[in-house]
Amino acid sequence: MNAKQEWTFGGRGSFCGGRGASQTIPTSNPDQGFLVNDRQEQPIIRRGGARGGRGSLGSVSSATNLQQQLHSTRGRGEGLFGRTSSRGRFASGGNSTPLSESVSKKRQHSDENKTKNYFDRQEQPRSYVSNEEARKERPLLRYRPVDKPIEDIFAEDYECKEKYIDVTDNDDKVEITGVGNMMEMKFEKWEELNLHPQLYQNIKKSEYMRPRKIQSHVIPYIISGYDLKVHSETGSGKTAAFAIPIIQKILSTPECNRAVAFPAPFAIIIEPTRELCRQVYDQFRKFANDTFIKVCKIYGETNMNYSIMEIKRGCDILICTPGRIKHFIKAEFVKLSKMQFFVLDEADHMLNTEFLDDIRVISEFKSFPSKSRRQTLLFSATFPPEIQQLATEMLRDEFIFASNKKPVAPNSKIVQSFFQVQSNQKKDFLLELLGKELSTSEDKKNGKLLRALVFVETRRDSDVVSHYLVMNGIKSLSLNSNRSQPEREEALKKFDKGDIDVLVATDVCARGIDIKNLDHVINFDLPKDAVTYVHRIGRTGRLNTGYATNFVDTEMDSALIPSLVEVYLKIKIF
8 A cells, every 4th residue: 555545534423523524644654544555455444534525626535456445435425425325334423443344334223132242332432532532531321320329428417427416407487378378387396297207217317307498388388289389598408309209109008018119219319410419319218218118319420321221120219310200211121100209409590591401391291290190390499580480380389488588699698798800810819828828727737728618610610610729739639520420420539538638620619518527718800690609609618607709800891890799788677
């Protein structure tokens, strides 16, 4: 073979992804996307496939004896506007298979491969990335999450038991509407609920001495079968407010104790992020510990076949993200025939973003129970008026609305401070701020900072800022959607355990994440709206006083400043 050959590529999926581009490629150079080994054997596709498209005028497949082998590549590229005789031997995606092997392989159609093939297509790497590259870049497709030991979950609560004693006294007042002339339901002690003995023991083992205010108001209504729309401040105990009654109702229904495993959950809880999905999953596991209830989770960037097998072994409560549950219902890996509870956590976010399309698709499946045949629960720390009507449409005509009457307001236990900082000075100011905090820390002899969660606007900035802190002697990691799922979970785990002092994150950590003893939230970049601001700073101040520090660039943040003033004043007014 000559050292160089003339090649003309088709459109999508061509060797270099071009559209009818003519290019001279040294065939001895593997970096150019075309490999021929020393013995001049069959070529191997390295990047993309010769899927074709519109070839250029008078394009020629090859000028060597490989012409016959390449003659059948797909696309309008042969001769003068000619179309080759078949769809091509290069397949149409990125692979690293010699042509002779690629042609000889047959597609499997057996029933036993139906499930695997369906999700293989879902997880297929993009056509311009070889399988080898995809495996290196995205090992998460094979990732199987490891459950946190149940005793570790209880131990986290035990460490906070002193704070749990009085935390209820600082909760916002809750008002109930929608009850009409009915007497308001409320309880003050867990003993009043007549809970299942094992559930009661799990609550006590969690060191929940008294119910939080939102729990004491809404749990009786959920047990009584009402639809609810619930709104209370961050860190007020909303997860337990729907987890405990759901578990109680399943435990108290004899037919729910199934002798045969079946992939038809009684409750489906949808969360906006994978991190929140994992967290809520652990809380349900905790309350259902040592009962017959099987809790499962499914979310993106994890091994689908593994999730399918977990659900097939039996699933009573399913915690999930919107996209993944939509796929599982469509593929009938999750059945809706037994569903009694449908829960949207962070409901305002689910109904005001791209998630709304997924929720609508899910609710329009033929097997999805009607309003009269399901109990719908909507929970969030913020409920802007423009979202409330949309949320109400998901509920039955008679529903309960529990609210602290502050639709967009931060937790009153959070101390907020604001500093005017230009964008190009933020990194230095952050380092100075953390340095001052270290110098005044009670643990400064050990060089230990109070744990801080730093929010930035972009994924790139989370990496840049974290690297900057590390280079200046501060233990830090970044967390954003570009990270693989194992990396995301490992970063949160290290932050939660105190192995690092600063976590620099995008808004994947803005909602719902409960990090025990998180002292400080820093808005390196302010969000675009007041709702996200309330959720961001709500990661602190959950059990005791927390601190939120905000870097304000008056030029970049001018549109948000009036909203921040309004949010800040709400704490003073209420």
